[in-house]
Amino acid sequence: MSFRIVAPWLAAIFLLAGAPAWAQFAPGGPPAVGVVRAEPHAVTESSEFVGRIQATDRVNLVARVTAYLEQMTFIEGAEVKKGDLLYRLEQPPFEADVQAKAATIAQMQAQLQNAAITLHRAETLLHTPAGQQSTVDDARANQLSYQAQLMQAEANLRISQINLGYTEIRAPIDGKIGRTAVTIGNVVSPSSGTLATIVSQDPMYVVFPISVRAALDLRQRYHDKGGLNAVVIRVRLPDGRIYDQVGKVDFVDNTISANTDTITLRGVIANPRLLGIDASGAKTNVAARELTDGEFVRVLLEGVEPITALTVPRAAILSDQSGDYVYVVGAGNKIEQRRLQLGQSTPTEAVVLKGLDAGAMVVVDGVQRVRPGLVVAPGPASPPPSAKTAASSSDTKRD
16 A cells, blocks of 8 residues: 555656756746757858759750661660760661762763863854854853752752761760660651650759749848859758759749749759779769759758858747747746747747847747746756757767
């Protein structure tokens, strides 16, 4: 029977022993709260948006002539260089056509040469009793006719040579080639559609729409700091990692979307090959790259240089219908409510633009149990989880 009475008291003692310092107060005394002094800190301004990776160049390969597909010289999904041979079509019919057009030119040249001789003879005889002006005129017209026919034959030969060149389909850009839509042995033509698509790999575009309100805020924030040159682009990958390359905004659309009331921004960011380990253990480039055309990412616009601003822990911020506010410990340890205008925020810190002075004691721990006018017993707030982790890690290293 005595054990049943004592056990709950022991449990209560253990719970109090494990509670934070700010939560331990004497019965009947003022409630303890954990406070943090609001102080200016160096803050990197950041805004986050949803964006998509887009290749800077995209080419759809199509056939320019009708012919059988004889050879495919690339590996699907591999990277190709500008000028690489990708497809070869049947060439003999086009080579024969080139020879035929070349023969026509030779014939026209012979006829033109004969016409020139005839004209010269007629002009020579014109100064003799046997010569006639009409004969000279006819010879000259005949020569000009053969000159025109020769020009036509040369143009036909050029067209045939161009068509012969179209039987070899080469990469017009550096990039990564996709799947082939037509396999060897099929007849392809200009109406066959896209044979394969090449998208460039480095650099990449990152395109992201932002609200007009956010665009106005960015313009006002960086107007005196160099405009878009004062911000850089960072990319948060789908797995949550921050991409190790930094980009720059290079384009702002000239039209606002009527459906979404957003404007599109575009940035350029490098997309180098990833480093791998070869058989000898040395670092080497591999085929893979971090960014892929069409990939959804989170786009962070960050200021190039940090600014000094008054900050408070994010955990201290409360909100209601009137906006954001915090509780501070004022004169006589009484709780006071301060309405705030907040700026940029991170998961742990919030920038205060208006409503709070440096040095104010802001309630962080126990904030849900206080109200304006309540007398409290302030004490240092518990460090955030990240700070605790860092402290325990450093203690372990010292040990």
